[in-house]
Amino acid sequence: xxxxxxxxxxxxxxxxxxxxxxxxxxxxxxxxxxxxxxxxxxxxxxxxxxxxxxxxxxxxxxxxx
Numbered sequence: 876x877x878x879x880x881x882x883x884x885x886x887x888x889x890x891x892x893x894x895x896x897x898x899x900x901x902x903x904x905x906x907x908x909x910x911x912x913x914x915x916x917x918x919x920x921x922x923x924x925x926x927x928x929x930x931x932x933x934x935x936x937x938x939x940x
Contacts, residue, residue, distance in 0.1 A: 877919055880926035890927045898935050899924070905940045913940070 879886045893899065901920065905913045917938065925932035 877923070879923045887927075890924070890931070893924070893931060894928060896934070898937065899931075901936060901938045903938055903940045 876883055876886070879890060901917060903913045903917055904911070907913075921932060921936075924934075
């Protein structure tokens with residue numbers, strides 16, 4: 876969710892949970908059915924992670940599509 880790093884939605888509660896994870900797995904819908912750009916969504920998520928914590932932005936990541 877855009878703004879999660881600022882507390883929007885589950886925001887900080889969710890991101891604090893992610894901080895306990897050693898690996899981040901992104902499950903990305905690449906079908907395009909929703910009219911969304913999967914690359915843009917992936918970049919937005921990583922921006923929220925970085926805005927919340929630089930440590931989160933540097934965690935190992937796997938992308939499943």
